[in-house]
Amino acid sequence: MHIARVVPAMRVGIDRTPWVLAGGLVVLLAAMAAGVLLGPARISPGGLGAVLADALGLADLPDAFRRDAAVLGVIRAPRVLLAAIIGAGLGAAGAAMQGLFRNPLADPGLIGVSAGAALAAVAAIVFGATLFGVAAGALGLWMLPLAAFLGGLAATLLMARLGNVGGVTGVATLLLAGVAVNALAGALTGLLIFTADDRQVRDITFWTLGSLAGARWEQVPVVAALVGLPTLGLIALARPLDALLLGEAEAFHLGHRVETVKRVAVTLAAIAVAAGVAFTGLIGFVGLVVPHLLRLGFGSGHRLVLPGSALLGGALLVLSDLAARSLAAPAELPVGVVTALIGAPFFLWLLRRAAGAQA
Amino acid sequence: MQRRALLGLAATLPLARPARAELSRIVTVGGAVTETVFALGAGAQVVAVDSTSLFPAAARALPQVGYLRSLAPEGLISLDPDLLLLSDEAGPPQSIAVLRAAGAPVAMIPDGAGAAAVRRKITAIAQALGQDGSGLADAVAADWAALDAPIAALRPARALFVLSAARGAPLVSGRNTHADALLAAVGAENCVTEFQGYRPLSAESSAQRAPEVIVMMEHALAEAGGIDGVLRATALSVTPAAATRRVVALEGSYMLNFGPRAAHARRDLAARLHPAANLPALPARPWV
Numbered sequence: 001m002h003i004a005r006v007v008p009a010m011r012v013g014i015d016r017t018p019w020v021l022a023g024g025l026v027v028l029l030a031a032m033a034a035g036v037l038l039g040p041a042r043i044s045p046g047g048l049g050a051v052l053a054d055a056l057g058l059a060d061l062p063d064a065f066r067r068d069a070a071v072l073g074v075i076r077a078p079r080v081l082l083a084a085i086i087g088a089g090l091g092a093a094g095a096a097m098q099g100l101f102r103n104p105l106a107d108p109g110l111i112g113v114s115a116g117a118a119l120a121a122v123a124a125i126v127f128g129a130t131l132f133g134v135a136a137g138a139l140g141l142w143m144l145p146l147a148a149f150l151g152g153l154a155a156t157l158l159m160a161r162l163g164n165v166g167g168v169t170g171v172a173t174l175l176l177a178g179v180a181v182n183a184l185a186g187a188l189t190g191l192l193i194f195t196a197d198d199r200q201v202r203d204i205t206f207w208t209l210g211s212l213a214g215a216r217w218e219q220v221p222v223v224a225a226l227v228g229l230p231t232l233g234l235i236a237l238a239r240p241l242d243a244l245l246l247g248e249a250e251a252f253h254l255g256h257r258v259e260t261v262k263r264v265a266v267t268l269a270a271i272a273v274a275a276g277v278a279f280t281g282l283i284g285f286v287g288l289v290v291p292h293l294l295r296l297g298f299g300s301g302h303r304l305v306l307p308g309s310a311l312l313g314g315a316l317l318v319l320s321d322l323a324a325r326s327l328a329a330p331a332e333l334p335v336g337v338v339t340a341l342i343g344a345p346f347f348l349w350l351l352r353r354a355a356g357a358q359a
Numbered sequence: 360m361q362r363r364a365l366l367g368l369a370a371t372l373p374l375a376r377p378a379r380a381e382l383s384r385i386v387t388v389g390g391a392v393t394e395t396v397f398a399l400g401a402g403a404q405v406v407a408v409d410s411t412s413l414f415p416a417a418a419r420a421l422p423q424v425g426y427l428r429s430l431a432p433e434g435l436i437s438l439d440p441d442l443l444l445l446s447d448e449a450g451p452p453q454s455i456a457v458l459r460a461a462g463a464p465v466a467m468i469p470d471g472a473g474a475a476a477v478r479r480k481i482t483a484i485a486q487a488l489g490q491d492g493s494g495l496a497d498a499v500a501a502d503w504a505a506l507d508a509p510i511a512a513l514r515p516a517r518a519l520f521v522l523s524a525a526r527g528a529p530l531v532s533g534r535n536t537h538a539d540a541l542l543a544a545v546g547a548e549n550c551v552t553e554f555q556g557y558r559p560l561s562a563e564s565s566a567q568r569a570p571e572v573i574v575m576m577e578h579a580l581a582e583a584g585g586i587d588g589v590l591r592a593t594a595l596s597v598t599p600a601a602a603t604r605r606v607v608a609l610e611g612s613y614m615l616n617f618g619p620r621a622a623h624a625r626r627d628l629a630a631r632l633h634p635a636a637n638l639p640a641l642p643a644r645p646w647v
Contacts, residue, residue, distance in 0.1 A: 041437035067436065070461040075433050141456055197556030198522075199428065203451065206429045213431055214453020216460060330407060330434030331425025 017304045020294075024311035028084065031315040035080035035322050040329030041071045048072070079215035082223055082279065083321045084314035087286055089227040089272035091313020092234045094287020095294075095305050096265050099241040101171055104295075107287045108273040110178045111266055115185035116155020117277045118208060121148040122189050125203050126196045144207075145219075145278035149226070152274025155181050160266060169262050210281040210336030212321045219279055226275035230268040231310050237265055238302035245300065283336045285343030286313050292350055316342070382441050382488065388427050389446025391618035392468050393418050395484045396444065398495055398619040398646035407438050409449075413612045414620070432457040444487055446470045472540030474503045477621045495619060495646070502622030502641045506629065509638050510546045516632050518547035519560075519570035519600070524583040524592050528559035537615040542574065545629040546636075565594040572632060573600045576611030607631045619646045 037043065043051075047068035054061035054069065061069055090108070097106040108114060124147035128140065159181045163174035193201060240261040243251035248258050277283065291309045298304055320338040327333055386407045387393040393412035396405055402415070407422040409430075424435060427449045435443060435458060443458065443465045458465050466487040469479050478496045485492025520532035520542060532538035533554040542549045550568040551560065573595060575583075583589045590601045600606065609631070613624045623641055630638050 039437070040431075040434050066462070067439070070463075071433060071436055074461040075436065075457060141452060199448070202426070202428050206451070211429070211451075213429075214451060214457060216453075216457055325431060325433050328425065328434075330431065330438050331423055332429070332431030332434055334429075 016298065017301070020298055020304055021307055021311065024308050024315075028311045028315040028318075031318040031322075032080050032084055035083065035318045036072060036076050038322060039071070039076060039325055041067075041075075043068050043071060074217075075215075078217045078220055079212050079321065080318055081220050082215045083212055083318045085220075085223050085227050085231075086276035086280055086283075086314075087317025088310035088314040089231045089276045090283065090286040090317070091290040091309035091311075092231045092306055093269035093273045094313070095291035095302070095309040096234045096237065096241065096269050097287070098291055099245060099302055099305075100262060100265050101175065102245060103175075104292065105288070107284075108269055109182070109284075110175060111270060112155035112159040112178050112181035112185065113152040113270045113273045114277060114282055115182040115189075116158075117148040117152035117274050118282060119155070119185040119189045119192075120151020121207055121278075121281070122192045122196075122204050123147060123151075125200050125207065126192050141214075148278035149274045152277065153270055155185055156266065156270035156274075160263070169259060206334060207281040208336075209334030210277075210283040210339075211324070211332070211334055212280055213325075213332055214279070223275060223279060227272045230272040230275075233268045234265065234272070235306045235310060237261060237268075238306050241265065241302040241306070245302075281334075281336065283317065283339055285339045285347070286316055289343040289347050289350075290316060292347065296350060296354060384438065384440050385442045385444060385488075386424060386435060386438055386440045387412060387418075387444045388424065388430065388449045389444075389468065389470065390414065390612045391470065391480055391616040392444050392446050392484060394612075394616060394618035394620065394646070395481055395495075396488070399481075399485055399488060399490055399492060401488050401490075406440065411612075414616070430454045430458075432461065432463075436461060436463055440464065442466060442487060444468060444484060472537040472615075472617045473544070474500060474621070477503070477617050477619070480618065498644065499619050499622050502644070503625065505639050505641065506622065506626055509636065510544070510625075510629055513546040513629075513633050513636055515546055515548040517550045517569065517571045518542050518574050518632065519550055519565070519568065519572075519595075519598070520574045521579070521589070521595070522557050522576070523579050524575070524589045524595060525579070528561060529565075529589075529592050529594050530557050531560045532557055537617060538574070540617075541614055541625075541628065544625050545632055547572070547574070547632055560594050562594040562597060566597040568598075570598050570600050571603070572605040572607060573598070574628070574632075575606060575608045576614065577608045578611060580606065580608040619644075623647045 047065045050062055050065040051069045051072050053059040093108045097108055097110060098104055101110065121144055124144040128143055159177045162177035162180065163169055193204060196204065240251065240256040243254045243256050244258065244261065252258050290313045291305055294305045294308045294312065316339065320342060321335050324333045324335040324338045383404050384406045385396060385401060385404045387396050387405055388409040390411045390413060393408050394414050396402060397415050397418065402417060405418065405421060407424050408418050409424050409427045411427050412418045424430065427446060428451065430449055432454050441464060443463055445465060445467055447467045448470045449455065455465070468483045471479065477499055481492045481496040481499065520538040522530040522532060531551055532549065533551045533556055535555040536557065539549050550570045573589065575589065580589060586604060586606045589606055590596055590604065595601055609624065609628055613620055614628060626638055626641055630636065
């Protein structure tokens with residue numbers, strides 16, 4: 001794909017951005033409604049009505065619908081909220097990294113955050129039980145997410161340090177530093193896997209495939225703060241990122257502080273992605289496919305692509321999770337497998353279409 | 360006020376749990392748990408099992424909830440269980456936490472190897488089912504104890520438990536595994552004592568350890584291409600066991616579950632390892 005495709009197209013006529021974003025919001029809300037209403041545990045309309053009436057304080061919940069209340073309120077609602085916020089974070093972070101690196105294939109993995117989070121999560125799985133005894137308590141449930149979050153941030157920080165030469169962050173140096181950090185984290189992860197026992201190896205495998213099965217209400221405020229706020233921050237960077245697409249010198253002459261923009265964008269993307277994967281494990285393709293879809297349909301302006309990627313990224317993860325828990329019921333597929341199964345063929349189709357359009 | 364009190368109840372009480380005698384929808388997770396529920400005569404009430412529940416054959420025909428370390432909270436609740444019997448090996452812990460938060464009727468059963476662990480499992484499962492498990496537990500313990508003296512009199516065989524030998528270095532059992540406990544119970548000496556759990560064994564250290572006999576699970580032996588295939592692996596070809604072609608295999612869940620069949624598995628494996636020994640025959644039990 002040619003770099004020119006990432007540069008905002010000059011569009012004549014009315015600005016479609018508000019309409020496209022309103023459409024994205026509708027899609028996200030519809031996906032969330034489907035995510036709450038559908039799943040392997042069937043909820044009858046009567047059950048839904050009883051649970052809603054109870055939630056609104058209109059009527060007491062009959063005993064017969066207590067299961068429905070647990071499924072809707074305890075299992076699905078926090079799960080759908082987490083999927084929407086984390087998907088939004090992955091989508092916006094992907095869009096921002098592609099803009100920053102001026103490379104359509106960039107994704108948050110390039111800044112080391114996934115590999116760092118994975119290394120720390122694997123360390124938590126392997127050493128956690130030894131350090132904290134039988135990790136069944138409340139601390140045990142938060143230890144792995146905390147480790148993964150800090151690991152993701154540390155890897156990105158290391159990469160930013162390595163990529164910063166004489167106070168200037170060269171995009172090529174940054175990319176190569178990311179490759180080096182990824183290789184190092186991968187090697188250390190391999191070392192930990194060697195020392196892990198059979199059960200831990202399986203836990204590690206499932207973590208790297210991603211799942212929202214552990215979603216609980218107490219995680220929602222944490223994810224809203226650590227993923228939701230950085231996502232909004234990335235969306236606010238739309239104008240400087242648009243300017244950067246023209247080139248660093250051009251952006252500087254347009255009055256943007258290029259180094260600051262780069263640093264802020266990388267930091268916000270790292271926080272959003274690290275906090276997201278901390279609770280779900282690795283989930284691929286959301287940050288790659290969604291921004292592409294928007295660029296192919298509506299051009300590359302970040303004022304559309306960034307918030308659009310957040311809305312559709314959230315919708316994609318909510319629907320992927322719905323598929324993950326429905327298709328193999330009563331068992332569950334890893335959600336990272338679903339996003340990749342949807343994402344990879346779709347991505348190939350997009351590439352073919354783009355190649356055809358250029359030929 | 361009343362509504363709030365009801366909500367509080369909903370949070371602490373299991374979902375509409377009936378009296379014990381009315382248990383009709385049980386989900387079992389863990390091979391030994393499933394075996395024990397069937398041995399206690401509650402098999403007809405089991406509606407789904409996990410992928411490690413391979414015995415009895417009736418359990419394999421039931422709907423699957425997947426691997427025991429990747430349980431799905433909504434999938435389990437969609438089965439409308441009135442009892443979720445989970446081995447404490449089940450996970451991930453996050454999923455168990457969601458199940459508990461949703462008020463699912465979860466009972467955790469302690470896993471473990473050895474005679475004491477078998478009794479603990481049977482007792483805990485019988486209690487969760489609202490039954491008296493002492494009949495089953497005592498019978499298994501008596502069968503187990505009948506083998507103690509004859510096996511203690513045997514010269515321990517130097518054994519290597521191979522989990523898989525199909526690719527690369529064979530994965531063998533060190534200390535602190537069910538396989539290690541099994542070897543100790545059948546008059547064998549695990550020749551790998553330097554590490555815990557299952558690890559790949561290099562050819563050099565395998566030669567140095569000189570196992571007289573290799574113990575495997577039947578399906579792992581078949582995957583590795585039978586005895587010839589196993590002994591083709593460099594690390595195993597250099598052992599005394601290869602020279603005498605002593606590879607012993609039993610069905611994996613039979614050997615390693617440490618459920619109600621544990622005593623019979625102990626006798627069978629001991630007899631295979633010590634063909635000349637005169638071990639007492641165990642009574643035929645309906646659950647074996």
